[in-house]
Amino acid sequence: MTIKVLLVDNHPLVLDGLKAILETYDHIAVVGAAPSALAALEIARTTAPDVVLMDINMPELNGLDAIELFKEQCPSTKLLMLSMHDSREYISTSVMYGASGYILKDVSTEEIIRAIDTVAAGGTFFSTGVSDVLLERGDKSAKTKALTTREQAILLLIAGGKSNKDVAATLDISARTVETHRKNIKKKLGIPTTAGLTRYAIENGLIGN
DSSP: OOEEEEEEOSOHHHHHHHHHHHTTSTTEEEEEEESSHHHHHHHHHHHOOSEEEEESOOSSSOHHHHHHHHHHHOTTOEEEEEESOOOHHHHHHHHHHTOSEEEETTSOHHHHHHHHHHHHTTOOEEOHHHHHHHHOSTTOOHHHHTSOHHHHHHHHHHHTTOOHHHHHHHHTOOHHHHHHHHHHHHHHHTOOSHHHHHHHHHHTTSSOO
């Protein structure tokens, strides 16, 4: 099945490079390349991409704010953030706003393709460096590391005040599946309440307080 991808980056060289690389893969069709989030939204309305690969730092409208607009106007499109910054704040905010993944610009071509494939299939993807940042604190929490990538994403959304229904809509899964993940997270972390999960996420540096 062909995956339709829309590229968004305000650096022409990056856009051209990504486009040239992705077009060498038979199962990927680049339906557009835009220098800004607003231009990308215009393209997305007519091309209905499966995945938007978008930089965070852009003029006019940054990638983080653009996530919410894409979720509103193109709800079936998955957002995969691409950045040179491994900032915990950027990563956590991307997930809470509704992105399905976050990869760094210095990853290999194979990892970019793997990220696109995973996100298009309804999964979440964080490049290795990003996962390390999300899990890093003064004394890396072994409990948090025991969570799957999907559970980490759900924990961030729950800690951000999202309901099961909101999380389900953001990650394109059922509310029942979210509830199952929520129970597993509580069990793994030994935390019985949602308030406790939020406090845990803040104390472990997964989100800002």
